[in-house]
Amino acid sequence: MQQIPLFSGMTRTELGEIASRIIHRDYAKGSVIIGTGDRVPGIAIVNTGEVKACRYLPDGREQILYLFSEGDFFGERSLYRDDDSPYQVEALSDVKICHLYRADFQELLANPAIALRVISELGKRLARLESFAGSQDLDQQIPQLLLELTDKYGREQSGGLFVRLPLSREGIANYLGIARETVSRKLSQLESDGVIRPVGNKTLWIRDRAALARLADPLSKI
């Protein structure tokens, strides 16, 4: 409980109060936590594992909007709108989720510290989407995403920085809204530039993080 960022810094009593209302639930890898069109009953906090929020376009393509991992929350839309979920949330691995019904979470909002944390988190999501929005070309977007994944999932190991990717190439493509093959091509290019090196399909060896950061930041591209 205490390690949930949303509730950090609360008193023992408050935490107990919240804990009594939390519904713990486990989901197997691949299962749907919230389906498109489901009514969202409240907020959900990821305890263990990874989930993706995505939409399915009429032509069958998947569009990934968010990756949520330990400590992240979703379903906050239920706070202010009583309608169906605009996207689906699926487990990328076995996950443990803490659910809190809308009414219970709404009470918590009376605590300004919690309200501020929700606002801050939404602000971060906005900042991320803003930075991907607009005129970004792929030679920035892909390094930007790789950098993000590196900072979130990267590990120093046997003298190198390795990232175990939570997404397949197709997943990356669906996250960026581009074609699978384009991801392959751009990664190949980054490999021949000596920036990264794929190790199997699910791991990336980041050989030059600084170069990645340079490519990702449009301001440095003068």
Place this chain on the structure above:
Amino acid sequence: MQQIPLFSGMTRTELGEIASRIIHRDYAKGSVIIGTGDRVPGIAIVNTGEVKACRYLPDGREQILYLFSEGDFFGERSLYRDDDSPYQVEALSDVKICHLYRADFQELLANPAIALRVISELGKRLARLESFAGSQDLDQQIPQLLLELTDKYGREQSGGLFVRLPLSREGIANYLGIARETVSRKLSQLESDGVIRPVGNKTLWIRDRAALARLADPLSKI
């Protein structure tokens, strides 16, 4: 005061309390309200007129992120981060702005109704960016933007629906992150399809709003 959505439904006393702390300021069309890199002193609410939030890329291109009009707020980032503004806010017309210092607004967050309104507004911005993100092609994005502008600025007049655009063609291009010329071409196509008709450079006659909505919504594009 009462017509500011953020503060609607508050008691007379509360409103008076807020009003006493608000700093009113006028800005001429074209002036910079918050410059890139400025420290953001607090939140700002648009009282009259239009503003745009934008970034300038190293190559000189402008990237418009938001249009704010009467009742909208910006600078909420100051609530949770004490750093420089990631974008610039400029007046698209003569505007009147209500400023509220960070500390004053932070106090207001103790009111859950206000916190919820901020969360709800950020949620709307997220939903908008989400819908533009990813795999959208231009033949959806442009109708989607036109529809948005229609709903915000459209007026029934002499037997037709007319929109006075707050942005030039170049502004629209910078909003969508595409080339000026592409906007022209797509609008011309919509004109020959009988959906819209430009009236001068600043007004659009929406001849078939339903068609626009059909083009804008990917779910209906089956």
Place this chain on the structure above:
DNA sequence: CGTTTTTTTGAAAAGTATCAAGAGAAGTGG
């Protein structure tokens, strides 16, 4: 170790950006 799935690579097609010129609208002063 063979089978299945995923990824990579190649070639052609589609879409958008860019460059360049011309048309049109808006603003100014007579």
Place this chain on the structure above:
DNA sequence: CCACTTCTCTTGATACTTTTCAAAAAAACG
């Protein structure tokens, strides 16, 4: 109100990037 200037917008031709389709290579899985 008109003519002139300036700015914005439109249109055309070409170049570039990404998508799509197809096949081969590599990785993952039982």
